[in-house]
Amino acid sequence: MRAFLEGSKAIAEVVGLCKPGVISAYPITPQTHIVEELAQLIADGKLNSQFINVESEHSAASVVLGASATGVRVYTATSSQGLFLMAEVLFNIAGMRLPVVLTCANRAISAPINIWNDQQDSVSLRDSGWIQFYAENIQEAVDLHLIAYRLAEDKDVMLPVMVCIDGYILTHVIETVDLSEQEKINKFLPEYQPPYKLDVNNPLTLGFLADADYYTEARFAIQETHREMLKFIPQLFGDFSSIFGRNYNFVERYHLQDAQKVIVAMGSVCGTIKDVVDELRKKGKRVGLLKILCLRPFPYQEIYNALKDIPRIAVLDRALSLGSFAPLASEIKALFSGKKKAPKIVSSFIAGLGGRDITRENIKQIFRQLSQREISGKFIDLKPELLQAPLETKT
Amino acid sequence: MFGPIIAKAGSSRKNKTGSWRTELKPKFLQTNCIACKLCMLICPEGCIEGSEKNTFHSDYDYCKGCGNCASICPKQDIEMTPEE
Numbered sequence: 074m075r076a077f078l079e080g081s082k083a084i085a086e087v088v089g090l091c092k093p094g095v096i097s098a099y100p101i102t103p104q105t106h107i108v109e110e111l112a113q114l115i116a117d118g119k120l121n122s123q124f125i126n127v128e129s130e131h132s133a134a135s136v137v138l139g140a141s142a143t144g145v146r147v148y149t150a151t152s153s154q155g156l157f158l159m160a161e162v163l164f165n166i167a168g169m170r171l172p173v174v175l176t177c178a179n180r181a182i183s184a185p186i187n188i189w190n191d192q193q194d195s196v197s198l199r200d201s202g203w204i205q206f207y208a209e210n211i212q213e214a215v216d217l218h219l220i221a222y223r224l225a226e227d228k229d230v231m232l233p234v235m236v237c238i239d240g241y242i243l244t245h246v247i248e249t250v251d252l253s254e255q256e257k258i259n260k261f262l263p264e265y266q267p268p269y270k271l272d273v274n275n276p277l278t279l280g281f282l283a284d285a286d287y288y289t290e291a292r293f294a295i296q297e298t299h300r301e302m303l304k305f306i307p308q309l310f311g312d313f314s315s316i317f318g319r320n321y322n323f324v325e326r327y328h329l330q331d332a333q334k335v336i337v338a339m340g341s342v343c344g345t346i347k348d349v350v351d352e353l354r355k356k357g358k359r360v361g362l363l364k365i366l367c368l369r370p371f372p373y374q375e376i377y378n379a380l381k382d383i384p385r386i387a388v389l390d391r392a393l394s395l396g397s398f399a400p401l402a403s404e405i406k407a408l409f410s411g412k413k414k415a416p417k418i419v420s421s422f423i424a425g426l427g428g429r430d431i432t433r434e435n436i437k438q439i440f441r442q443l444s445q446r447e448i449s450g451k452f453i454d455l456k457p458e459l460l461q462a463p464l465e466t467k468t
Numbered sequence: 469m470f471g472p473i474i475a476k477a478g479s480s481r482k483n484k485t486g487s488w489r490t491e492l493k494p495k496f497l498q499t500n501c502i503a504c505k506l507c508m509l510i511c512p513e514g515c516i517e518g519s520e521k522n523t524f525h526s527d528y529d530y531c532k533g534c535g536n537c538a539s540i541c542p543k544q545d546i547e548m549t550p551e552e
Binding site: 279 | 469470471472473474475476477479
């Protein structure tokens with residue numbers, strides 16, 4: 074069923090079709106429309122689910138943790154500061170191996186306070202044990218939620234999934250989207266059968282104290298499951314494709330075959346980059362894009378195979394690791410360490426922080442700068458006139 | 469793969485926390501006991517048992533040697549003695 078929908082509404086519709094038994098969320102821009110729409114679906118009697126209102130994101134995350142532990146499918150969504158307020162609970166959800174699905178409407182982090190898009194919020198939580206997908210457009214955002222539930226609830230996985238969608242750019246834009254039929258969804262996503270749950274007739278303790286004798290193995294098992302998923306997720310993408318006819322992979326290779334210069338990026342900016350690649354290709358420039366769909370588990374091998382023969386790479390980060398290399402750039406560089414085949418140049422660029430547009434001209438600028446020597450952590454579109462010496466005030 | 473993330477009920481009994489005990493443990497003399505049960509009630513581990521006079525004793529698998537029982541006994545019928 075094709076529909077012309079706002080991103081948030083499309084996501085709410087598809088989450089509704091997944092029939093979570095418990096939803097809990099706290100409103101925060103730009104996530105609000107998603108949970109508003111879900112609350113409306115429940116109020117209209119179209120979705121049989123409990124929406125639990127809470128006083129903070131910490132509580133929302135705690136509610137879905139508790140509900141998930143009882144063996145019900147759950148959903149929450151947040152952004153930015155809300156995600157950080159959830160952070161303590163999110164690490165627990167992964168540690169307790171609960172299949173929570175969360176939509177992160179990517180937004181910049183305070184301070185300065187800023188409600189617009191970058192990916193600092195979810196990227197900062199890349200070490201939490203959560204699986205992380207980054208959507209390029211609304212169709213992907215919708216499909217990744219279906220994949221998220223199926224993956225999270227697999228009895229060999231049992232890990233939470235964060236579907237990251239660029240705030241405003243995807244949450245508030247209106248696009249044509251194929252909302253899948255309930256029958257197809259039921260075929261792809263069976264009813265959740267929890268391998269363990271809190272049950273008064275079979276008492277269990279989840280989230281117990283594990284001292285030095287036990288802790289390492291609990292954490293190792295998550296690391297190992299992420300490694301196992303590198304084989305499992307492609308099968309799942311295959312299943313998805315056979316039912317819905319849309320193909321996904323850990324990475325998308327866009328005009329890489331003969332490319333001399335390739336940008337590596339995540340999220341909605343990939344759409345802009347594709348347009349620029351098309352334009353430059355028409356002029357005979359051998360350029361391409363490698364889109365990273367899945368940041369966790371980090372698909373080392375897929376990325377290595379895609380980039381090993383490309384002479385020049387530019388990694389475009391929409392987040393920072395203040396005081397070090399940009400987050401995605403450092404991981405891309407790390408995976409080529411000690412390899413015989415590797416790009417000659419892996420440059421790193423930072424753009425699009427706090428909602429500053431990444432324009433076609435910015436993308437062309439990155440391709441142009443790739444002709445020079447390796448560049449590390451170059452800020453695109455920086456305004457030097459706004460920078461000042463310490464303690465100096467402008468009058 | 470899963471690590472240790474789930475425990476069946478009652479798992480705390482398997483953890484013999486008496487191994488943490490300080491160098492002293494309570495010795496129940498069982499001579500002047502009046503079965504007031506103060507030792508049983510004050511024990512933070514709940515590991516003292518008994519019913520009749522001169523029947524109270526501590527389960528050393530869980531006793532941590534805090535000495536509360538010896539301190540509260542109105543008949544000085546519990547002594548803190550060094551570990552053998």
